[in-house]
Amino acid sequence: MEKIETALKEGGRRVVKTWSRRSTILPTFVGANVMVHNGHKFIPLFITENMVGHKLGEFAPTRTFRGHSGDRKGKK
């Protein structure tokens, strides 16, 4: 938690790696970039308001998922 708050104070320019999947996402985490371990590798996650109250592990799936892009769009 301290690491995430420190990273946010630095302007969110640093990613915090964590193995703590059971940590609850607090309102102060919003805007942070974290990488949550899924048992195999770190999964990047940008924390948004909608994630508050959930656990970090909910956003780092432990099973392989290969998606189809379809007509999904990205923004630059």
Place this chain on the structure above:
Amino acid sequence: MTSKPTLAVASVVAAHGIRGAVKVHLHDPESESLALGRTVQLGADGRYAKIIESSRVPGKNIVRLQLSGVGDRDQAEALRGVELHVERASLPPLAEDEFYLEDAIGLAVERAGASPSLGVVVGLTSNGVQDLFEVEWSGADGHIHEWLLPVLPQFIEDIDERRLLVRLPIGLLPAALELDEAP
């Protein structure tokens, strides 16, 4: 951008009823590409069919379609597993800052400002809420390594025919690719 003329938007998962309707699974849950009256291609090189009826299954990522030329259950069953392609020209135009994720696959990833390539986008995955590009790069040891790039506007600076230009926070890349100083 290396754009194919069509996009695979859904795949047939089952037949529905006895009149040739099919259930299709949308690759993008929010896609509106299978609207009534639109023409779809059955498979990358398959025949074209028009959507005669289209209804969304509530609460699921499934659409029930009645396609022209598919009149009975046997014909519908034969389509199981087939991907439905839609012509790009028939889809709503993209905003200036938007791009199809499909177009990024195969592009080299480069950091804004001169630096060596950070790898090549090989696929798409997700953390459940955000799309992630799978980027492969070959390390000094000769092995292929992979890292994940979130598809978020703050990380993607630009995209063109050849490369995906990114602006990354410290720590997202594997240690071997990180710069010594913050960009």
